[in-house]
Amino acid sequence: MKWLKSNVFVPVLAFVFVMFFWATAFAASDEIRIGVIGPMKFIQGKSQWNGAVMAAEEINAKGGVKVGSKMMKIKLIQADSNEFLSITDATNAMERLITRDKVHFVVGGFRTEAVFAMQDIACQNKVIFIGCGAASDELCNRVAKYYDQYKYFFRGTPFNSTALVKAAFSHVGSTAEVLRNELGITGPIKVAFVAEKAQWADAMVPAVQATLPKMGMELVGVWRPSPVATDVSAELSAIQRSGAQIIFTFFSSSVGIPFARQANELKIPAMQVGINVEAQKAEFWQATRGQGNYVITSSTYARNVECNELTKPFVEAYIKRFGEVPTYTTGTYESIKMSLVDTIEMIGTLDPDKIVATLENRVYKTPPSTIMYVKDNLGRHTHDLKFGPGYATGIASQWQDGEFVGVWPNKWKPAPGVEVTFKGVKPIKIPPWMIKAYKK
């Protein structure tokens, strides 16, 4: 071990470090490095990566990105945030992307608590970060309140919690109408609200308590299971006792699977409608052993449902490439291709301030929606997505005998004189045990 103490070791080590960092810097100049950060061991992160890969492949196949007079290829750098388990890991991953990998842009993030921290790091370093998973309104409220600091953050997907709730209420309204028409239910539809105990769902409780009565429905109870609960038969017994006809769900974590499974196994005579992120995935059917039938969830994509002319080509290409229907976290695709690359080619520079100034004023189409970034009521940029017909509305899909089928918007009337139906949607199906219970 004498060599460790020799006069040669330290200079050699220093030389290796210098070569490493010089090589990194040298390689950097011909490519646009985009960090994709997310929980890569889980479907949410994998979808983020897949969306990014598809975008990068398409762009690079055409020769890359035209930045002024130069063509630059895209290089993706994957960072596993491990945010389901550790916020610290997420912040470390973001730091590494920016300081070691020297990325120009970052897309991804999933868990709201982690994305707040990642947002701070990206914005401190003036790196544009497009969030593709977290829904908290506050992420964009920060942009408005502290614009100079947080202007580098844009929401890619999904729309914010407030809009998610509005969309979910529309889904509940449509389902209630189907129940009234097909089962002959008169009087207020009884709704049980079940939301996982997590930050993003906390604001939903007062919203639901205020809104359902205005929609002519009765809230019969509120349940808050743990996001990782594996047995919810207790909650379901109580829900059944309440006589609920709709179970309004807000799940982003694993609790969505046992809830759907056990509700169907117990043949609870109620429709499950709302947000159940696990139900958006192809594995949901297997995970519930086929007991996830009739579950309705907000989603972004369903096969054959077209939000606009870009939707079907993207969905089919994604299915061909990855063998499954994309989930909403594949928003990294449009974030890279349409949000970033198109803007860069428009202005011919990678300067983040110039990109921000252009992007925040753009209105452009993406596979799931038309994106327009809204301002708040004080006229300040929020970099949040506009929700509503003609812009971002999302869809609702229902599991029907093993197929994840788009069921909303189907004759949705968001305003007097306005009716929206997306091409390819099908009617909502009611579970046969519910039909039997109500037609007795």
Add this chain to the structure above:
Amino acid sequence: MSIKNREVIIMSIILDIIVMGLIKGSIYALLAISFSLIFGVARIVNIAHTAFYMVAAYCIYTVTNYMGWSAVPAMFVAVILSVILGMVIYKVFLNPIREHEGAVLIATMAIAMVFQEVMTLFFSGSFLSVPNLIDGYFIIFGVKVFYQQLLTLCAAALVMVILMIFLFKTKLGLALRSTAQDREVANLMGINESKVAMITMGIAIGLAGFAGAIVVPLEILEPHMWATPLVMMMAVVVLGGLGSLKGSFVGAYIMGFTEAMVVFLSPQGAFLKISVALLIMIIVLLIRPEGLFGVYFEEER
């Protein structure tokens, strides 16, 4: 609401609490008793205990999904494989350092993390499930109880009875209890303490694997599924008294019923069920630091 309706609702809530409490309590009892056995006999705080519970669950998933076997033989395979794995790990990693309790604690933590990462590598973080042994439910006092829940409860009860018979009515069981009570004296009386420790490890891991096997149709499989039962199991063991089998048994049902009561009596606070159960443990320890059936360590030695 009529009085009759109210009575029916109260009865159904009570029954829900009883059923849920018994099931949870039985699973915790299986885990806690087996953990106490290892601690009592071999003086090993096995943090990887519930990781074996996870391994057994994944074994069943693999055997039923990829090899097409039915659930019952899959459970046997899972338990046997868990035991073999446990014995190998004990022999190779834990036995050599058994006298150094701190090192054993850290080693078992590392083993648990390794299991978690291996499961993540092979199965990713996706949530998976295993089919029920029996589908369907029955209704009693308006409460729907899954046949699978009843089967789980009966299987757990049967195994506990067999374990108690083994521990209290057989020579080997006597040897285990003697070693747990006083290792040095047991050695002096001719009991091969090292061999007994190895057998205990096998039995304990087998029990943990069996707990995983019978509960897996009711659970969601994911690589971190070992963490929550670990917390509850440790709480049960501490509540009941470290090394006390009777304490583990009673403590398990106290925790199980506490969880069930929180969920049914406070639906909006259902996510707090584990916190409330742990609070009960803390209160008991404040009153009786050695646990319900434990002994002061000074007296023990």
